Amino acid sequence: MLKDRYDNPLHTESAQARDAYVAGVDLFLAVDYGAVSQFETAVAADPGFVLGHAALARARMMDADGPGARAALAEARARRPEGAAQLHSHVTVFEQLLAGQPAAALETARAHLATQPRDAMIAQCCSSVFGLIGFSGRTGREAELLAFTASLLPHYGDDWWMLTTHAVSLCEIGQPAAADAMMDRALAMKWQNAQAAHFKAHSLYEQGQTEAGLTFLNDWLAGYDRRGLVHGHLNWHSALWALETGDEAAFWHRIETAVRPAVCQGLPINILTDMASILYRAELAGMRIDPALWHELSAYASAQFPRCGQSFVDAHAALAHAMAGETAELERVIAEAGSGFAGDLAVEIAKAWRAVAARDWQAATQHMIAGMANHERLGGSRAQRDLLEFALMGILLRLGRGDEARNLLALRRPGLMAMHPVAGLH
């Protein structure tokens, strides 16, 4: 039986299907563009290729193509042979993901990986900051992510994807120097790896290395397909550093050409959260933001996320609605966000944004502190959740409590002490 690059049996005898599948998996794991067409080629070469259909479904999920993913999963299910337990659990993980059953998907994935740890397509679902562990809403999920990738690491040898994936965990648990070194190893093996470039940028950010980060990231980004899943998000990172260096022209260039909803081809969760975050962080840094941008983003949030429940999204949608003065939409989020995996925090943060918009700094302080308690449960990266850290500093400055704000930076984000995220902080 033919096998993939990780020696997993593929249950196909078509070399063409295998080659396209392996190429598609590499593009998918590297967060590069083109995985969908490779998986389409694979199943065209062998219509009975269950793993090819499953991978096509997974890649379409990441393209926000729900109907396409459902169709591919139906093919995988229909062609699944009797008694192939690992094929069955592989497909089941994706079915549970698509059905909105993340807790069940995580449980199935863990059981599957216990016997097939080198099934990277399944391991990928659980890894990084937007994965099943990242968005579990659980206390200690950063440590859980590290334990997860550490348990897989010995099974993979010197593999660029596994090194990348473990380095993400290291970065988010607070070991950015170790993460940076591991990302360099991964990039030396495969430069065209957007996830490694992404979290090398995170590692440099966490170490306050603004100039080195800008140089590395802008150089890497020049060769990245703008249809790649994190093209907009990597431009968000670049814009953050442009903000830090005071380069307004570079900042707006990144926003206007790659981050705004009208131009970004990434996932809606990235487009909304990145845009809300960068606009508010720019305001905190002292930049004037055209209210039309907040209105555009609020409308985008309402259209893309008519229902609450994704707590990381809800916390950012509330910010967009509050800044746009869209009171009804903001109140809807406050009323409904409690249903999310970290709903208690999302509701408090939404109330904090309401208070910020009303310039009620006392109430904003109380709600933001309540929402920030253990904010790892919201998911996303530390760099993304700095929105909350810096917002609280900005609120405290409004109350004339600058010493407290500076203490917060020193105590909670010591690696960023050299940064100037909030006007008037230093």
Ligand SMILES: [Fe+2]
């Ligand atoms: Fe990021």
